[in-house]
Amino acid sequence: MNDTGTHETQTQTLGFQAEVKQLLKLMIHSLYSHKEIFLRELISNASDALDKLRFEALAKPELLEGGGELTITIDADDKAHTITIVDNGIGMSRQEAIEHLGTIAKSGTSDFLAKLTGDQKKDAQLIGQFGVGFYSSFIVAEKVEVFSRRAGLEASAGVHWTSAADGEFTVSDIELPERGTRIVLHLKEGDHEFADQYRIRSLVRKYSDHIAFPVRMPKPAPYKGEDEEKKDDSVVAEVKPEDAKPEFETVNAAQALWARPRTELKDEEYKEFYRHVTHDFTDPLAWSHGKVEGKKEYTSLLYIPSRAPYDLWHREGARGLKLYVRRVFIMDDAEQFLPLYLRFVKGVVDSADLPLNISREMLQHDPAIETMKTGLARRVLDMLTKMAKDEPEKYATFWKEFGTVMKEGPAEDHANRERIAKLLRFSSTLADKPEADVSLEEYVGRMKEGQKEIYYVIADNFGAAKSSPHLEVLRKKGIEVLLLSDRVDEWLVDHLREFDGKQLKNVARGELDFAAIQSDEEKKAQEELSKGHTDLVERMKKALTDQVSDVRVTVRLADSPACLVLGQYDMGAQMRRIMEAAGQKAPVSKPTLEVNPNHPLLQRIEKTAEDAEFNDLSMLLFEQATLADGGQLSEPAAFVQRLNRLLMKTA
Incomplete structure (x- = not known):
């Protein structure tokens, strides 16, 4: 015993x-x-x-x-x-x-x-x-x-x-x-x-x-004694x-907190309930407590955490709200009430209309759930919009923790695309710092007279984006460029193609049209530069026929000798890597090589009469541009041999 x-x-x-x-x-x-x-x-x-x-x-x-x-x-x-x-x-x-x-x-x-x-x-x-x-x-x-x-x-x-x-x-x-x-x-x-x-x-x-x-x-x-009656x-x-x-x-x-009037509740009570729901020691950044009445009646208490959970990127990780029906607990992690890009939101939703025997399978097919999902998503976005406006420092904390997830929003939530776009934050050439604190509204407000597009560049990291050769002419013209380096950025811009009537333009994709912001002298100089080096361009096209789709005189470069430019509809490097990681084959495409004839290296190549040396120099220029773009060489050993041959000639 x-x-x-x-x-x-x-x-x-x-x-x-x-x-x-x-x-x-x-x-x-x-x-x-x-x-x-x-x-x-x-x-x-x-x-x-x-x-x-x-x-x-x-x-x-x-x-x-x-x-x-x-x-x-x-x-x-x-x-x-x-x-x-x-x-x-x-x-x-x-x-x-x-x-x-x-x-x-x-x-x-x-x-x-x-x-x-x-x-x-x-x-x-x-x-x-x-x-x-x-x-x-x-x-x-x-x-x-x-x-x-x-x-x-x-x-x-x-x-x-x-x-x-x-x-x-x-x-x-x-x-x-x-x-x-x-x-x-x-x-x-x-x-x-x-x-x-x-x-x-x-x-x-x-x-x-x-x-x-x-x-x-x-x-x-x-x-005991005189205090006995107390x-x-x-x-x-x-x-x-x-x-x-x-x-x-x-x-x-002993009463469900979300069922109590907001006027009765103190901030500390909301914070303690958050800790109860999440088991997180830290305070939430914000919360929203509301009741919807009418055709569908439900109460919600939604929280924005102050830190990203350790399993934010685990697809099988638990996410969603605690579901109650008329204050009776039904299930944890009911993910059907919020879109996936808001998976960091915690809290409870208590419905007065759903049946007590509702299952996860029923939630997936109940039209009432979609109505609630729409309302709850807007409540979260309103909460974030208010935070961004009234508490920018707190919003900066939110963006640091959850900004990458929010960038999934425009692809998933078409109805709220404009709302989400206003909440996005980016690094830019204006500040040249990795902190993402530039909104699209701020960017548009600073656009140059005659500028019709929102310019951005995508790279693997902030340093690579900041030093991209594609920015050179834009920097000289004082045009701001957004620096994108999150792994979801290419996915984002593929679905968010315009903001406030302005198209988003990748400075490393397709041809750039500066006609509206160029002076007559600049336009004339550009035309003369292109006409004056047609022989060089044709020779390089022939030398690099297997590597590039075209060679042309650049409008992007001021200091670098060359850069690679994607076709307007070609897949970028980020999306290629995502597809390859998922075991899918990315479509084949060749970039365009843009060259800067004013650069000493191009002037050296242009003067080279020997075909073998010209081809080596052209290929080296292409490989250099590939590396500068964050790419990998298909034949590193051949690159080394080519480089050695050219070095020996200068010895």
Whole structure:
């Protein structure tokens, strides 16, 4: 018999999953300054268990085992140095306890662990973002016991799980007459302070006041003497005798936060609810709480996080909103309510119209969901628009974390393309810094007289974009160019082709038309330059017939000898790499070589009479332009040999 009066059989000792061992070790040492969050995490888990029971009981009422109020009970023993948290929720079977408490099933776990650096402060933030859940128990406990029985199973199907975070855990079969889960924390020597009833009560009020289920604790002993008649003003709601045992009382508001009027809620309550929903330690950047009435009635509470989640780019990663129907929890991560480019948004949506038995499959085909999705997307975009206008520094933080994801928007959300376009931010030649802080509206407002297009260049990184030879003439003319280097930028501009009536123009694609901003003298000089070097162009076309589609005198270059130009409808390097990474074959195309006859190297080539040397120099010029464009040479060895031949002639 153990100390709970339950008989244990079939005891089994198992090892934690390797990732759990690593997380436990890092978490215990990194979260020393966030110890009290263990209680928030365990109460949040208990709330989830109650939500899941209430949902499953819609189809199987017998899971409620005779009814009774769904509650969370907390008790602390300052003599035994223990804290006990009990919920009468869905509970766990033996196998579920092994799987849920011994392994981490989150996608991207390995990538997350690889990002941990050993810097306790930085790791604490990342671990908090990951969500520590049940394992936060070991921040303050030297041993943790879990007693649980899944609703619907026999009393003999109870399980006793215990571990001292030493790499192993033990599971045993026990008799448990009541469903749900009881967690007992045996506190470490230095953390006995948490076994104080008043300390626990204050933490519940601080972190878990918004939990929609009653959190109950023993009623404080009355004061003696002259203060005997004073009431404990920390109690939020006295529980009627028929609702609970007289010695326990509810210490939280016990009402769904999103269902309360906005005028009643404080910022700190919104922030704590965000932490409950996301298990993130940090505050959100912004939130929007609204109710829609009419044909479709629903309430939403949407949050913009302050940091990108570790699994933002994992396609199988969990995303979406918590779905409730008439305040009954239905599912986590309902991704059907927001477009994919807004996958970073967290929060809840509570519908008054959807059926309680709705499934993920039904959500995909319900026209009401599409209406809600449209409304929720606009609410998020309005929130971001307001932030960009009123709090530009905060918006800069948002863009740094989520800007790349937002760039997927114009391709996915045609109805809101203009709204999204106004939220986009870019680097540009005006500032020559990697921070993306230039909006399209600002760019258009600074356009030169006669300029009809919004110019941009795409490269693999900011440095390559900034030093692109395609910018030379534009820089000399004082024309601003957007510097694009995110991996989705080519995808973006393929779908966002104009803004405010101005076409977006890639300065490395097709021919540039400067007629509207050139003086008559510049136009005449350009024409004469082209006419004066027709022989050079023809010879180079012949020498490079397998490499380029055309050779022409440049309008782009001022200092460089040559550059490669894509055809107007040719696929760019970024899209080629994306297709190749996906195992698809990119269409074949040849670039145009633009040459600058004013450059000494071109003048040297033009004077070369020997065909072999001319061909070598022409090919070298092409290869040089390829490298300057961030491309790779198809035959590096031939390039070296060619270069050596030319160097030997100058020796």
